[in-house]
Structures are given as C-alpha cells and as structure tokens.
Amino acid sequence: MKRTLVDALSSKVGQEVLLKGWIHQIKNFGKFAFLILRDKSGVVQLILEDLEILKELKLEASVEVKGEAKENQKAPGGLEVQVQNIKIVGKTYYDLLPFSINQKDIKASLETQLDHRTISLRRPSKRAVFKVQAEIEEAFRIYLREKGFTEIHTPKIISSGTEGGSELFTVNYFDHRAFLAQSPQFYKQMMVGAGFEAVYEVGHAYRAELHNTWRHLNEYVSLDAEMGFIEDENDLMDLEEGFIRFLFEHLKSNCQKELSILGVKLEKVNEIPRIPLKEVQNILLEEYHKKSPVGNIDAEGEILLSKYIKENYHSDFVFITKYPASKRPMYTMPDDQMDGMTKSFDLIYKGLEITTGGQRIHDYEMLKNNMIRFGVNPEDFEFYLNTFKYGMPPHGGFAIGLERLTMKVLDLDNIREATLFPRDLNRIEP
Amino acid sequence: MKRTLVDALSSKVGQEVLLKGWIHQIKNFGKFAFLILRDKSGVVQLILEDLEILKELKLEASVEVKGEAKENQKAPGGLEVQVQNIKIVGKTYYDLLPFSINQKDIKASLETQLDHRTISLRRPSKRAVFKVQAEIEEAFRIYLREKGFTEIHTPKIISSGTEGGSELFTVNYFDHRAFLAQSPQFYKQMMVGAGFEAVYEVGHAYRAELHNTWRHLNEYVSLDAEMGFIEDENDLMDLEEGFIRFLFEHLKSNCQKELSILGVKLEKVNEIPRIPLKEVQNILLEEYHKKSPVGNIDAEGEILLSKYIKENYHSDFVFITKYPASKRPMYTMPDDQMDGMTKSFDLIYKGLEITTGGQRIHDYEMLKNNMIRFGVNPEDFEFYLNTFKYGMPPHGGFAIGLERLTMKVLDLDNIREATLFPRDLNRIEP
The missing domain is CATH 3.30.930.10 (Bira Bifunctional Protein; Domain 2)
Structure with missing residues (x-):
C-alpha cells in the first residue's frame, strides 16, 4: 500500500490508509488511547484500541500505521484514523527528552535547542x-x-x-x-x-x-x-x-x-x-x-x-x-x-x-x-x-x-x- | 534603447538594434570591415564602414553597437547588422592573447587554459x-x-x-x-x-x-x-x-x-x-x-x-x-x-x-x-x-x-x- 501524507488524508475518508511518522503525543484513557502522529506535512489523531503496543511505545518513536481514515469534527483538523495495525520502525533509547516537543512553548534556551538540533527541529x-x-x-x-x-x-x-x-x-x-x-x-x-x-x-x-x-x-x-x-x-x-x-x-x-x-x-x-x-x-x-x-x-x-x-x-x-x-x-x-x-x-x-x-x-x-x-x-x-x-x-x-x-x-x-x-x-x- | 541579444536578432530584421558583447573577429577589407560580435547567446556579423575605430579596437574588447539588422544569406546565421555607431565600453590591455579564442581549435594545453580561465571560457x-x-x-x-x-x-x-x-x-x-x-x-x-x-x-x-x-x-x-x-x-x-x-x-x-x-x-x-x-x-x-x-x-x-x-x-x-x-x-x-x-x-x-x-x-x-x-x-x-x-x-x-x-x-x-x-x-x- 502506498503511504499517505497527513495533509492528504482528507481525500481518503472511508478508505484504508498507510501512515508513517513520529509519535507526537500519547493520551491513554485506559480502554483506548489517542495517539497524535506527526509527519513532515502535519499531525493527525489516531484511535488505538489494542493497547499492547503502549508498553514499548514512547514519544518520538517512528512508526508505520494502517487504519481507516474517518471524519470527526471533534478531532484536531476534523479527521482521525482508526488504527488496525501499528508497527515501530524506529526505536527510542532515552529516559527523558532533552525538552518537550509537543508543548506549545519550548522550555529550553536557544543554545540547548542548538545542542539538540535534530530534536528541536521536530517542532x-x-x-x-x-x-x-x-x-x-x-x-x-x-x-x-x-x-x-x-x-x-x-x-x-x-x-x-x-x-x-x-x-x-x-x-x-x-x-x-x-x-x-x-x-x-x-x-x-x-x-x-x-x-x-x-x-x-x-x-x-x-x-x-x-x-x-x-x-x-x-x-x-x-x-x-x-x-x-x-x-x-x-x-x-x-x-x-x-x-x-x-x-x-x-x-x-x-x-x-x-x-x-x-x-x-x-x-x-x-x-x-x-x-x-x-x-x-x-x-x-x-x-x-x-x-x-x-x-x-x-x-x-x-x-x-x-x-x-x-x-x-x-x-x-x-x-x-x-x-x-x-x-x-x-x-x-x-x-x-x-x-x-x-x-x-x-x-x-x-x-x-x-x-x-x-x-x-x-x-x-x-x-x-x-x-x-x-x-x-x-x-x-x-x-x-x-x-x-x-x-x-x-x-x-x-x-x-x-x-x-x-x-x-x-x-x-x-x-x-x-x-x-x-x-x-x-x-x-x- | 533596450539591448537585443544576438539570438533574438531574427525577430528584429529591418529595425534599429542595440547590441552588446565582445569583438570575436576582425576582417578589414580596406574600404569596409566585417566584425564578428559575440555575446552570451551567440555571434553575429557586423558591417563597419567608418573604419576610424579600428585604430584602437582589438579582439575581445567589449563594445556597444547600434545598427540596423538585415537579412543576408551569405552571412553566418543569415543575419548581419549594419553599424551606425560603435563604442568601446571595456578596453583591452594586451599585446597577444594567451591563446586564440576565435579559431576552430584551441592550441593550448588544458593547464594553460585553466591558468587563463576567463579567456578559455570565452569560447x-x-x-x-x-x-x-x-x-x-x-x-x-x-x-x-x-x-x-x-x-x-x-x-x-x-x-x-x-x-x-x-x-x-x-x-x-x-x-x-x-x-x-x-x-x-x-x-x-x-x-x-x-x-x-x-x-x-x-x-x-x-x-x-x-x-x-x-x-x-x-x-x-x-x-x-x-x-x-x-x-x-x-x-x-x-x-x-x-x-x-x-x-x-x-x-x-x-x-x-x-x-x-x-x-x-x-x-x-x-x-x-x-x-x-x-x-x-x-x-x-x-x-x-x-x-x-x-x-x-x-x-x-x-x-x-x-x-x-x-x-x-x-x-x-x-x-x-x-x-x-x-x-x-x-x-x-x-x-x-x-x-x-x-x-x-x-x-x-x-x-x-x-x-x-x-x-x-x-x-x-x-x-x-x-x-x-x-x-x-x-x-x-x-x-x-x-x-x-x-x-x-x-x-x-x-x-x-x-x-x-x-x-x-x-x-x-x-x-x-x-x-x-x-x-x-x-x-x-x-
């Protein structure tokens, strides 16, 4: 299946799509979770029901996701993807991120951001x-x-x-x-x-x-x-x-x-x-x-x-x-x-x-x-x-x-x- | 007057044009002369009747030329320009060119050409x-x-x-x-x-x-x-x-x-x-x-x-x-x-x-x-x-x-x- 970029999802509503990107945010509600996936074109909400993967999934892992694109006026951007399958393709090896990527503001000096350039640019x-x-x-x-x-x-x-x-x-x-x-x-x-x-x-x-x-x-x-x-x-x-x-x-x-x-x-x-x-x-x-x-x-x-x-x-x-x-x-x-x-x-x-x-x-x-x-x-x-x-x-x-x-x-x-x-x-x- | 590039001359036949470029060749026939003018787009023949300027004009001088564009099947490219006015805008200060620019072959080693890069590139x-x-x-x-x-x-x-x-x-x-x-x-x-x-x-x-x-x-x-x-x-x-x-x-x-x-x-x-x-x-x-x-x-x-x-x-x-x-x-x-x-x-x-x-x-x-x-x-x-x-x-x-x-x-x-x-x-x- 060909990859769909996040900013092209709106033309795929009702279809199965393959997404690739990084885990921008994880919100675990116990019975299901929202993940925010980020690729170079934007972010989209994923609905995850099989929570097994959360044991090893950390922020900023890179993943491939198969699922169905759906309209949801409550989701950011009016779209979400119901996950059928998610696979970690790039693992994480950290305890703490040097600074947060998914918060509104970046709480780190410019020098610290430059020290971790590949992280600061993920914003x-x-x-x-x-x-x-x-x-x-x-x-x-x-x-x-x-x-x-x-x-x-x-x-x-x-x-x-x-x-x-x-x-x-x-x-x-x-x-x-x-x-x-x-x-x-x-x-x-x-x-x-x-x-x-x-x-x-x-x-x-x-x-x-x-x-x-x-x-x-x-x-x-x-x-x-x-x-x-x-x-x-x-x-x-x-x-x-x-x-x-x-x-x-x-x-x-x-x-x-x-x-x-x-x-x-x-x-x-x-x-x-x-x-x-x-x-x-x-x-x-x-x-x-x-x-x-x-x-x-x-x-x-x-x-x-x-x-x-x-x-x-x-x-x-x-x-x-x-x-x-x-x-x-x-x-x-x-x-x-x-x-x-x-x-x-x-x-x-x-x-x-x-x-x-x-x-x-x-x-x-x-x-x-x-x-x-x-x-x-x-x-x-x-x-x-x-x-x-x-x-x-x-x-x-x-x-x-x-x-x-x-x-x-x-x-x-x-x-x-x-x-x-x-x-x-x-x-x-x- | 706006400058015309040599490769755009064919649309200006019968009109007065302003050309700018370098003197590629000089053929003096005594009563008139052919000059070949070269610009970045090509070369064209100029017919010069007032030969006064030839006293100070050497190959590779840069010039501005006003004249009339004419068809002439015998001229290279089928076009020539009858010079009304020619002005040297970039003078020459040499006795001999390091090697010839207007001959078919360049009679200089690659090293010599590289030593005189701005001359060899004029070809x-x-x-x-x-x-x-x-x-x-x-x-x-x-x-x-x-x-x-x-x-x-x-x-x-x-x-x-x-x-x-x-x-x-x-x-x-x-x-x-x-x-x-x-x-x-x-x-x-x-x-x-x-x-x-x-x-x-x-x-x-x-x-x-x-x-x-x-x-x-x-x-x-x-x-x-x-x-x-x-x-x-x-x-x-x-x-x-x-x-x-x-x-x-x-x-x-x-x-x-x-x-x-x-x-x-x-x-x-x-x-x-x-x-x-x-x-x-x-x-x-x-x-x-x-x-x-x-x-x-x-x-x-x-x-x-x-x-x-x-x-x-x-x-x-x-x-x-x-x-x-x-x-x-x-x-x-x-x-x-x-x-x-x-x-x-x-x-x-x-x-x-x-x-x-x-x-x-x-x-x-x-x-x-x-x-x-x-x-x-x-x-x-x-x-x-x-x-x-x-x-x-x-x-x-x-x-x-x-x-x-x-x-x-x-x-x-x-x-x-x-x-x-x-x-x-x-x-x-x-």
Whole structure:
C-alpha cells in the first residue's frame, strides 16, 4: 500500500490508509488511547484500541500505521484514523527528552535547542523556518534564471583574500597555506568577464570575525549575483528590488502553511527608497540626535533609519547609496558626480543590513591604480587583475545573506534560528 | 534603447538594434570591415564602414553597437547588422592573447587554459559545458522538490570527519582545529531524522586525496539526497534511476543549443541493471580475465564493466549492489539476506563511478556497536549518534559528483574541463 501524507488524508475518508511518522503525543484513557502522529506535512489523531503496543511505545518513536481514515469534527483538523495495525520502525533509547516537543512553548534556551538540533527541529514551527528558507533561495534562482543568469560554483579554497587579509580562516592545503573564501566576489566578476555576462551563486562564505552577536555567523550562505553591460548601480538596485518583490509573491504562493504556523503576514513591498549615505546620516542626526561613524551608519543607526523609513515611506526596505571610497573595497567604482563617493549601496531591511552591492571598476589601469592606492600589491591578485586586460564590460552585483534575509522575513530574534547548524565563536558542533 | 541579444536578432530584421558583447573577429577589407560580435547567446556579423575605430579596437574588447539588422544569406546565421555607431565600453590591455579564442581549435594545453580561465571560457564551446552543468543541478532540484524533498545547507566546517580521519583538510577555526567536510553524510541523515524526512543539498565537499588524475578533484560539488521511511536500498536506486531519466529529458528540452555546440547526442536511458558486486567480479574475470581487488572493482574494472553492460544490456549505466560491510562506512546497513554484505550500491556511468549510496543503519544500538566494530570511538561522534536515540526511521540516500556526471554526459576527457576553477594537488589559482 502506498503511504499517505497527513495533509492528504482528507481525500481518503472511508478508505484504508498507510501512515508513517513520529509519535507526537500519547493520551491513554485506559480502554483506548489517542495517539497524535506527526509527519513532515502535519499531525493527525489516531484511535488505538489494542493497547499492547503502549508498553514499548514512547514519544518520538517512528512508526508505520494502517487504519481507516474517518471524519470527526471533534478531532484536531476534523479527521482521525482508526488504527488496525501499528508497527515501530524506529526505536527510542532515552529516559527523558532533552525538552518537550509537543508543548506549545519550548522550555529550553536557544543554545540547548542548538545542542539538540535534530530534536528541536521536530517542532513543526522550527522546521517551518527552513521550508521558508528553501523557498527564498528557490525564488532567487527562479527570478535570475528567468533573466538569463547562469548558476555557477566558485572555489571556497583560495590563495588570497578578496577584501584584505584579516578575518580569513586558514586551511592547510597540502603543503600550502590557503584560505576559506569570504565571498565569491572576484570569481563572480571573472565569470561575467568570461562571457556568461550574468551569473549567480548560492554558496557558503566564511568570515573569521570575532563578533558573537544575534546577527553574525562565521559560516553563512551567500546569495550572490553579478551582471555585465550595466549602465550604473541603479540597474543593480532595480534588479534586487525586483527580486524582493518577486520573493514576497513567491512566498505568499508557496509557503502559506509555514507562514501561518509562524504567524507571519507578509506586507506588500512598496517602492524602495534610495537615499545617499550623507542624507541618511543627516536624517539620523536631525530626527534622533544619533551621530554616525565616518562613512557608515552603525547597528543602532540601521534600526532608527528603518523606523524613519517605515513611518515616512511605508517601506520595510531602504537602499543607502553613495558610500565614500575610503569605506568600500578597492574594486568599487567611484562616483563620477560626487567626489570621493562610490557607485555602491547597502540594502537595509527592518533595521538590518542584508546586502552590500555596487558597480565595480572594469578598467584594468583604474583597478590596478586603485589597488596601489589601497595598499594592495597588484601582484598578489594577478589571477584576478589579468581578467581586466581583455575587455571587461561595465558590471556590478550584490550579495544577500540568506540567513539574515530569512531571519527578517520571519521576524526571528537570532540569526542562529535561521541556520540549521550555526558556526560561531563558541560552536562547531553538532 | 533596450539591448537585443544576438539570438533574438531574427525577430528584429529591418529595425534599429542595440547590441552588446565582445569583438570575436576582425576582417578589414580596406574600404569596409566585417566584425564578428559575440555575446552570451551567440555571434553575429557586423558591417563597419567608418573604419576610424579600428585604430584602437582589438579582439575581445567589449563594445556597444547600434545598427540596423538585415537579412543576408551569405552571412553566418543569415543575419548581419549594419553599424551606425560603435563604442568601446571595456578596453583591452594586451599585446597577444594567451591563446586564440576565435579559431576552430584551441592550441593550448588544458593547464594553460585553466591558468587563463576567463579567456578559455570565452569560447562558446567551453562555456556551454557550464550551461549544461547548471541545468544538471537544476534538474536535480526540480525532480526532488516535486517529490517533496527540502533543500538544506549543512556546515562545511566540522569538528570530526565522517569517514574516518584521513583525507581531511584541517581548518584553523579560532583556537580549535577543525576540518572541511568530506560529505554532508551525517548532517543529511540528521535532517531526515529531524522531521524533514527527505532532503537534498547541492554543496561543496572536500577530499584531501593525494590522487592527481583525470577524475579526481580536491574540492567538488556534491548532489546529495537522503530520505526516510524507505523499505530498502531499492527505493533509493528507484529514486536515482528516476532522476537520471528525468535529467536526460530535461537536458534535451533545455540544452539543445549547448548539446549541439558540443556535438553530444543524448541516448535514451534504458532500465538500469542492478548487479551484485560478486557477480560483477565474476563477469570481469570470465569475460576479460580481469581480477578485481577484494570487495570492490578498480578503475579498469569500471571501464570493462561498462563495455559489457552496454553490449549486453544496452545501458550506459549500471548499479553495482551488495558491497561487503568491511569495504563500506560503519553506518551502512547490513544485508539481512547475504551474510557480510550491505544494502549499498555504486552507480557506474560510462566507465566511471558517479554515485555511492545505500541504506543506513537507523537503530541506535546497532550503530553504536558497528562504530565499535570499526574501531571508531562513539564518543567522538556523540552529536551524530544522539540523533538515533529518538526514533530514527529507516532511511538512506546517495551522492552524485556533479563534475563527474557533467564530464560523462558531455564525454569530456578530464574532470577539470567540468570545473570552473579546479582545486587539485598543484592548483589553488586562479
């Protein structure tokens, strides 16, 4: 007999069905028992009359159940299954669960939940986060494929860092010292120049940052896009704004169940304002008496800015544009209309930076000179710089932190809740 | 004006168009010149009458061209563009190209091509490989999503190896020694047990193997799948066989142009034979006087077996089943009908192993005992083993090497041709 998923039971009323899943709850009434069975699609009540199996059945055992699907308005979801046969296929070996799975709230710290990741994820609400995350990256792919982008994979073991030498993890690569890539930046640019013109990558990025905050991970998934033959950075912001709009529609269509489990209502994405950094800093100063660091805003500034933008533009998103050259990487294209500034941007979403992007320098001489100006030895990046000798078109791109975007879409408090197995200063297990 | 891609020109005959791309060829006839323009979609002939620009125009410069699209049966593709205006947007800075891009053959060794990856990929035939590769992984996702699998990302920085301690790259993770994951094996099993039931991952895997052959990479992309509530390993082979069939249909529909550039004709996928290892070894001995190593076949054996299967089963694929327990990892499910054997398999495709898979042990005690039997300390893998205390269902999966599959689908000679930036014993650049 073919297995029926719990969320497909309603079409099987009156029929014999085969269910598979975990024992979510046991209510023994002496002459009969209710079991709640949980599979990846949902939970359903089972009516058990032969109680023999209860001697060895514990919560979270995995079972196969044959029985008849019935309507019952009193049962959760209006359906139940009268058990004819139940078999334990995955045994339990514990005295106490590390924390309860079937209670409304989880009474364990986030750290404890992460220590027992495979248990905490058995709660449908914890797992729902990652169904939404999978759809976020799927939306990224669908949107860019439709626009003619090619998916690529670039190396994570590299010979030199992209943004300078700090914050790199070192790898012992045979007899060499190598590094883990902080981003696919150089490689995605090179692939634009190699003729793909427009590329994207969904892959890990590594930052050996000593921050241990709610918004930092040392290993994260980066949604990277890069495209050639652009006019300026507005093409890139148009592209990303289009993605955000597409993403929200995609999630509304594909994650209704998960969004409802998580109590999240997605708002309409309005036009995203694009405001130069200088103006942003002025707003923060005038509205909130908030001083910003030179050439940037800080974490508190991001939160205040989002509040301001929400109130004045009715948008959860805002692009900050025109960062000074001294605060952006050496490959950033200078702005020809604002001295010392660049054609770069960040995207702030609900008080958190989720994207850095911009137009890149595409002229060999200009890039080489900029390297020297930044104190970088062009010879250290010869493999990258060489690409620019052969007709590199105007280009640029952006990167979105997948976990940050997930966290903010779902209003989670800590980025670790949007990461299956977070890696941070204190954690490399499980 | 909106840009027109070369492959969309035929619908613009008689109109003014804007093209963007690279100068693929220059033929100067004195009073006029033919330029061949190349973009990501193809090449087209331009007729240039104002030859002024030729003073500074070199091969591979990137340009923007305005002109009128015309039919001309003598032009390649039956179309040409009469140039009204041409502008260099990406300058060249070279005396000689490292090798020619517009000739029929590339007169450079593979190593030289890899040294100049962004130049070698400008050849449409080299780039076509990666368009096909992108579609292979897209097919993998489409196929598994449709079957209710969830995409996951598991950590690549890990505290202990999955298959034992050798062949691991070490990472300096703050004050700890960590490793790069050889495979997502443990984590994908844990995610099945966490309630996702069926998961897949497309991600990097790392092997510090000292092999430097045509079929080994030290960093590669693994297409991993794992599913719960299976009957036995045949469910997994059914799943993979279904994928292979779907893949070939997908490539025929989505990569016609690339397959034609590469001169590849995809054959129909017939039923894939499933033959126990012992029988395979007998076939090799009887048909080819080929002796095999204990509990496996070697690289020459894989080639001979594929020859035999092609002649006798008309299949490019063959599953080898029932490997001995001593030759498979400690988590492999023993075969209850064949003493000492396991419910495992490899998939051989045109003489090369592209997959290892099998049913895994799901019982806590059995797994723990097997670890001890294999000389593995269960305490070293506590985070993994713990998962099995809480009702782990019967499960299994497989992994496909993306570059190996790409190489064999396209009949390439070396796996590095199917890798944008290969990492091997001698190469960590570009």
